[in-house]
Amino acid sequence: MMKPILHNVMAGIFLVLFLAACEDRGASPPAPQAESNLVKESGDVEKEFILLEALRQAEALEQPDSAFAAALHDVGELYRVRGDLAAAEPYFWRALPVWAASVGAMDPHMAITLSSLALLFEARKEYAKAVPLVEQALKVREMAFGVEHPRIVPSLEQYAGLLRLLNRHEEAERIEARLALIPVP
Numbered sequence: 001m002m003k004p005i006l007h008n009v010m011a012g013i014f015l016v017l018f019l020a021a022c023e024d025r026g027a028s029p030p031a032p033q034a035e036s037n038l039v040k041e042s043g044d045v046e047k048e049f050i051l052l053e054a055l056r057q058a059e060a061l062e063q064p065d066s067a068f069a070a071a072l073h074d075v076g077e078l079y080r081v082r083g084d085l086a087a088a089e090p091y092f093w094r095a096l097p098v099w100a101a102s103v104g105a106m107d108p109h110m111a112i113t114l115s116s117l118a119l120l121f122e123a124r125k126e127y128a129k130a131v132p133l134v135e136q137a138l139k140v141r142e143m144a145f146g147v148e149h150p151r152i153v154p155s156l157e158q159y160a161g162l163l164r165l166l167n168r169h170e171e172a173e174r175i176e177a178r179l180a181l182i183p184v185p
Contacts, residue, residue, distance in 0.1 A: 051075050066109065069098035073113045080120050092117040108144045111137040115158060127165050134159045148182055
């Protein structure tokens, strides 16, 4: 009986910490399937502290849930954006099975973490490692939104870019042709 209450309290604390981190930007938290603007725009120690504290609190729940997965992803994304790829990678790898257990392997949240991990490998010029991650992220987004929805555009763009880096230009052109057919709002 205490676990649901504790879970709600911890989720509330996580939300308060997250909103506090967003407050200085004057922004609202991102939509559930949106990329985290908090970590993309941050580089200061205060936001790192807030994210690490949110992660610690989410981890204390001792059950994999989406708040824990989001905290893992956000800490990894903070380090990736800062260029600390070695620090970022383990957070993304830890987030993936937690996302799968909490929201399902085909949930758009999975695609965000897969894409971030692929970006990490791209930054290391390990393109062959990035390709299957981008392919999976694309598959997840297609399943969630449909094959012609604008929400799949980031995965298609990332995929085409990777194919070009691997000198697979014909495949990249096919992806780019597909991109041209997707209506952008």
